[in-house]
Amino acid sequence: MLWEIELRKMEEKKLRRYLHPLLPLAPHRALSRGRGMVLFCSNNYLGLTHHPRVIAAVQKAVARFGTGSGASPLISGYTELHQELADRLARFKGTARALLFPSGYSANVGLMSSITGPKDVVFVDRFAHASLLDGIKLGGAKLVRFRHNDIDHLELLLSRHRGRRRFLVTEGVFSMDGDTAPLAELATLARREELIFIVDDAHGTGVLGPQGRGTLAAQGVDPEGIIIVGTLSKALAAAGGFVAGDENLIDFLLNRARSFIFSTSLPPPVVAAAISALRVLEEDPEPQARLRANISRLAEGLKALGLPASGETPIFPVVLGSEGRALKVASLLFAKGFYVPAIRPPTVPPGTARLRVSVNALHTPYEVNSFLKALAETLKEV
Numbered sequence: 582m583l584w585e586i587e588l589r590k591m592e593e594k595k596l597r598r599y600l601h602p603l604l605p606l607a608p609h610r611a612l613s614r615g616r617g618m619v620l621f622c623s624n625n626y627l628g629l630t631h632h633p634r635v636i637a638a639v640q641k642a643v644a645r646f647g648t649g650s651g652a653s654p655l656i657s658g659y660t661e662l663h664q665e666l667a668d669r670l671a672r673f674k675g676t677a678r679a680l681l682f683p684s685g686y687s688a689n690v691g692l693m694s695s696i697t698g699p700k701d702v703v704f705v706d707r708f709a710h711a712s713l714l715d716g717i718k719l720g721g722a723k724l725v726r727f728r729h730n731d732i733d734h735l736e737l738l739l740s741r742h743r744g745r746r747r748f749l750v751t752e753g754v755f756s757m758d759g760d761t762a763p764l765a766e767l768a769t770l771a772r773r774e775e776l777i778f779i780v781d782d783a784h785g786t787g788v789l790g791p792q793g794r795g796t797l798a799a800q801g802v803d804p805e806g807i808i809i810v811g812t813l814s815k816a817l818a819a820a821g822g823f824v825a826g827d828e829n830l831i832d833f834l835l836n837r838a839r840s841f842i843f844s845t846s847l848p849p850p851v852v853a854a855a856i857s858a859l860r861v862l863e864e865d866p867e868p869q870a871r872l873r874a875n876i877s878r879l880a881e882g883l884k885a886l887g888l889p890a891s892g893e894t895p896i897f898p899v900v901l902g903s904e905g906r907a908l909k910v911a912s913l914l915f916a917k918g919f920y921v922p923a924i925r926p927p928t929v930p931p932g933t934a935r936l937r938v939s940v941n942a943l944h945t946p947y948e949v950n951s952f953l954k955a956l957a958e959t960l961k962e963v
């Protein structure tokens with residue numbers, strides 16, 4: 582069978598992936614086959630999945646709305662709770678409206694495939710997420726990738742593509758590198774060159790800026806005219822995605838975005854979790870403050886080991902090069918009780934296999950320090 586041959590090839594190249602069922606104990610701890618592990622890989626940055634207020638809101642929503650929404654949003658799957666979350670997200674991001682999608686992946690696919698078409702050119706940062714690329718490919722536009730965060734390269738490419746409708750796509754926080762895009766400069770360029778500007782802030786939402794409003798807010802960029810994508814699945818402790826933008830964009834998407842129209846809407850308890858997480862963010866500065874403290878602690882420790890660590894965000898890439906090396910380091914760390922899977926191509930470019938270390942608000946200083954010690958030992962061994 583074709584897939585058996587392909588699987589063998591993946592195995593040989595050390596690119597085959599496996600599922601590892603975990604039994605979660607806390608936002609940063611789990612049992613793996615009965616063994617206690619500390620996780621340094623989750624996107625649950627604020628640990629809100631286990632916050633008492635969020636759990637209580639979910640329990641209340643199950644009792645009131647049931648477990649599932651039962652239909653797509655344009656049929657009967659759109660509840661008052663969905664509308665409340667969409668309104669809150671629009672206010673949180675400073676846009677007129679927002680639209681919920683079943684996942685961040687489907688938000689990007691639905692958005693990009695419906696607003697771009699074969700006559701358009703889309704300029705995309707080289708490190709942008711697969712879901713953005715999939716949406717662009719589905720829409721049939723010409724895809725032009727510029728070097729990561731390189732405005733000079735982008736300007737050069739823009740000068741070669743005039744006379745067509747043009748889009749600019751980047752991430753707020755890059756998911757595998759943890760750095761941020763220069764959004765103020767990009768927004769200025771987008772205005773000057775009349776580009777439609779899209780920012781996927783999956784990893785900035787809840788993490789950066791006042792009350793976790795995201796990377797645009799953190800950099801003081803006015804969201805007017807910018808299309809923002811986000812997820813509920815990371816700092817917001819739930820699942821689902823959203824697009825935030827102006828009235829017409831949202832009305833257009835709910836008429837055209839196929840991943841919105843042809844998929845059952847989010848289960849109400851999941852919506853309730855995200856609403857509650859937003860409330861916590863707006864009312865309680867502590868989770869963000871604890872996350873900041875842990876980011877600084879981990880950044881200092883990594884720097885002391887001679888590893889680059891900007892400490893801008895909770896994501897720290899430890900680039901190891903080959904797939905074999907990344908797998909080895911991950912498995913040695915696993916043996917020491919730390920769960921940080923190796924990230925390999927195509928998630929990251931060839932030759933940059935890595936550990937994507939992420940810290941959250943609930944790690945204790947002891948856990949961070951023990952992880953740093955284990956990482957130092959492991960890197961010496963490999």
Ligand SMILES: Cc1ncc(COP(=O)(O)O)c(C=O)c1O
Pocket residue numbers: 684685686687689710712752756781783784812813814820821822
């Ligand atoms: C930058 C970025 N965009 C979109 C997504 C997709 O979001 P979700 O996991 O909610 O589908 C992810 C994460 O998986 C991401 O890292």
